[in-house]
Amino acid sequence: MITKPQWFLIESEQGYQEAIARYEEIKYAPAGSDEHKEKLLLVHLISEYEKLLWDLPEADPVELIKIRMEDFGYKSSDLAKEYGDKGTVSKVLNYKQTLSITMIRKFSLLLNIPIEALIKEYELKKGNSAIG
Structure with missing residues (x-):
């Protein structure tokens, strides 16, 4: 049966x-x-x-990443494992460097965030000239 x-x-x-x-x-x-x-x-x-x-709030890409990290219980080290570079992940999460295309792709999958939400422009913190 x-x-x-x-x-x-x-x-x-x-x-x-x-x-x-x-x-x-x-x-x-x-x-x-x-x-x-x-x-x-x-x-x-x-x-x-x-x-x-x-169903994500209107926020800049870094805030969305932080929100989803909290939703899933992830730490920056989890993102670093996925991306492969802890320093770069730290700079992005602290608004000192923009997201790269590779990061956008990987974090979109890992955190279930639409790519469109991660490609929006956002301001870096003053005093840094990092370019994505």
């Missing part, structure tokens, strides 16, 4: 990935079938989870 998966509100990255994987399996299910109904439910659950992920 085949048991159908039971879906609930998505509350974790793992649950999100499972829902995405299942959606991919059944995305061409014929209208009216049980799998089609499951697909519609998954679309709704995935959409709601993504709204929570992408």
